[in-house]
Amino acid sequence: MKLKLYIALFLLSVSAWAQPKVSTSVNVTKNKIGAEFRLTLKTDVDTFSKVKFPERKNFGALEVIQSYKIDTVKKGNRYELIKKYGLTQFDSGKYTIPRIPVVINGKPVFSDSIKVEVNDVKVDTLKQKMYDIKAIAEVKSDWGTWWIYVLILLALAALGYGIYHRLKKTPKEVKPEPVVYKSPIEKATSLLQQLETKGLWQKGEIKSYYSELTDIARNYIEEEIHIPAMESTTSELIEALRIAAKQKKLKLSNETVENLEKVLQQADLVKFAKVKPLDYEIEEDKKRISNSIVTIHKSIPEVVEEDDELALWNEQQKELVRLQKLKKQKQNRILTTIGVTFGILLIAVSSLIYFKGWDYVKDHLLGHPTKELVEGDWVYSQYGNPGIKIETPKVLKRVDASKLLPKEVAGMVKEMQVFAYGSILDDFYITLNTATYKEEVKADLDKAVEGYLKVMESQGATNIIVKTEEFDTQKGISGKKAYGTMVVVNKIKGSSTKMYYELLLFAQNNGLQQIMIAHRDDDKYGKEIAERVLNSVELKVE
Template sequence: MKSKLVLFLCLLSITVWAQPKKVTTSIDTTKNKIGAEFQLTLKTDVDTLSKVKFPESKFFGALEVIQSYKIDTVRKGERYELIKKYGLTQFDSGKYTIPRIPVMINGKVSFSDSLKVEVNDVKVDTLKQKMYDIKDIVKVESPMGTWWIYVLIALLIAIAGFFIYKFIKKIQTKEKGEVIVFKTPIEKATTLLQQLEGKELWQKGEIKSYYSELTDIARNYIEEEIHIPAMESTTSELIEGLRRAAKQKKLKLSNETVENLEKVLKQADLVKFAKVKPLDFEIEEDKKRISNSIVTIHKSIPEMVEEDDELALWNEQQKELARLQKLKKQKRIRIITTIGIVLGMIVIALGSLIYFKGFDYVKDNLIGHPTKDLVEGEWVYSEYGNPGVKVETPKVLKRIDAEKALPKETIALLKEMQIFIYGSMIDNFYLGVSTATFKQETQINLEQAAEGSLKVFEVQGARNIIVKTEDFDTQKGISGKKAYGTLVMIDKNNGKSTKLYYEILVFAQSNGLQQITIMHEESDKYGKQIAERVLNSVELKIAD
């Protein structure tokens, strides 16, 4: 029994040691200078449903984490290889150990291997090295940026608008204007009907406005003369209320008068809500019906001698109504005038900026410019593809499926193809990185490879392509070819054409091709700055 148990434990230990490591660890170099970057790489091979969480820490042992790179995902059949890189550094010389780093895989902790690294001093020969004076203090821009300037300008404009509004209000309070006060409702209705005809609304095609004012005059007259809520009643409610009031107050109203009024009110409802357009003679008839109805209602009212105090009260009410209408009009004038003056100030300020700084400065800083935002944003230095292309970009490049982007005939020749892009060829900026290895040994001609990319541009809609080529060497001395020039890109959706400047870098390594493509509008100065910074940062991982 004991011998069986020992054998079982031995087999178990062999099984445990034979299990593949879930986290593999590597580093680009084990020796470096003070302050230089060690690039630590952690890789996990998991299935598509696994959840992996890499640690985020400021220190790994005695080494400081100066950069936590974005996770790169490589698909291998039904599994994923997740690659996480960290930039580590140390500012004291000596030998250090990068400890085992925990990685959570499906809720369980797996550890990386510990690594030993060495940080060396930078030797300085003070006898041969020239000595220079201490440089002056360099002014650094405030981290707040310039957004507060725009907030301050907006605040000053708002304050100016407030005081302008108050000033106009003060002037208006000193002005005295005469307001027409009508003595009787019939006088008011007759005058308003004459004014309505003078506007010639229906002759100008404003039939809805005409009927709205016409019926409002009639309703307002009935409300003031007979004292029923005509303005807020529906047509049927108004007619019913008019019939009831005629009986109660013994008005001498014929059915024909009430029916004519009802006919016009219903016609107005159709015009306002059903978009009916009466003929010219029908409009004339409706105007006569309203005018005759008002006159008939006025004549049907029994003559009554009103007491002086009632007449005085009515006059006071009319004066108060006129005063309120005048105040409302003055307020509307103040608001419109204030807005006009503030807009004038803004136009003058913008005109001054354009005169002294130029239109492009105003457009880029106030309206905004997409590539300007890219220049001033937080850039990312990362490695793409295999063999790796190291490049600094304004945004992280997005991986796309090469099988969907390339013809099947091309895919059949490739062992591996990886494409990463930002933007598109019809946008104001495009940046792409691609790496490819061929299945069979292939003699790669870099100039022909660049020409192949230009043919892809033609398929995308490029015309009038101008090409220049020259040699290009990275800082580590890896040689390649650079093709550059201009082209006209035509958007197939709307036919719009844009003149673009492009640059293509091509390199041949390990029976494969590495390519960087940059494209932007020819006149875009920010696009030029981005292209220059990207090209200066290009470095290739030397293939094994």
């Protein structure tokens, strides 16, 4: 049993030692206004670890004026990574460099916070020699090389003119003059003969053969009988042909119409269902089309006297064909515009995702509520009594404290003020409250943390993980900090969200001051807001 205990303790010690750590140091803790504090972060990792140091404009109240390159020192099979930052502050006082997250293998590891002091620069105007203001310095203009840009523009213009002149002189292809046929039957017969000379179906191009074959027949019917054959489906064409035969008194037998319908249906199957007819079937379809065209031609009376009603019908059919073509052209233009626009948007979004990542596109195009809070106008104000000075992305609104106080506590409290932004069910939440007691009370901050966590449980928080540590403001006022994660259950929506929270508690002037911030655990903008808010906290000292 002792051996097993020793092994277990050894493994625990090894695992504890193997956890990545970030050591923190600063070259000086006291400096003059505007002078540089050299902050150094070190971490010892294996060769397979991925380490990402933060890049920010501010660490707490100190401004980052220089982010130095990472130094790598190899120690056997491990690396020591050293990252240095140059920090400064242009206002005297005591400040705290906050805990800085370093992402190691996808998990944040925090550095230690360090207190620094910025002192005023004493100037003795009696001993310091005074100098006059320097004269205005002349700045050399870069327009001395303007002629280079002019030459480039002239060269581009000459190149463009040369290309245009060359294209203009290039002889255009002379298109053969279209053949003019005397009648629709002559045109159809000639086209059928040309189709046979191509030998399409013998080469296996059956679909092209049937398309041209049926187009010849449709075009003939449209020109000879004046019905919209090219724009009609097979069933519509056959129906229109039967109606035209009755109105124009064409001597068409049912057999002729049925033979034409069989070929058109066969062509539809070839074009859309990929049916491959046999050679004898193709020959038979060719004969049917040829015979149908000849029969229709012979069925037309030699002298056709159009009465007013027939002339009107023909005009209506022509107008119908024209309107159908216009409608189709309009639809094609709309679809083309939509397709081009969608294609451009798709290319632009894909490029952004490739170069910037999905999170960037989601935050900048789709929007992110806490990102808007980070980039908005912040407010620095004082709340409650004893007063708390704090910087927040939005003004905190007053909440009726009488509804929040339990009966057993209300009798002890002289005054209580509560301010908040959002609620615990939102993605981001800030609440601040101050209380003063009627009698002299020594506040126990540890018990106050427990009490506040019970309040969060009553509001829907579960699985609360708590860590505590001491917390000092920039002016050195000490308090208690509790932080960790919790799962907030929304009973109305039937959903749950994992949240990260930070709670600050201070006891002074016979009162209690509390600040709580909560945001989604995976929200990087929420973390930025929380860090900036907590670094701005200062208490009013009476």
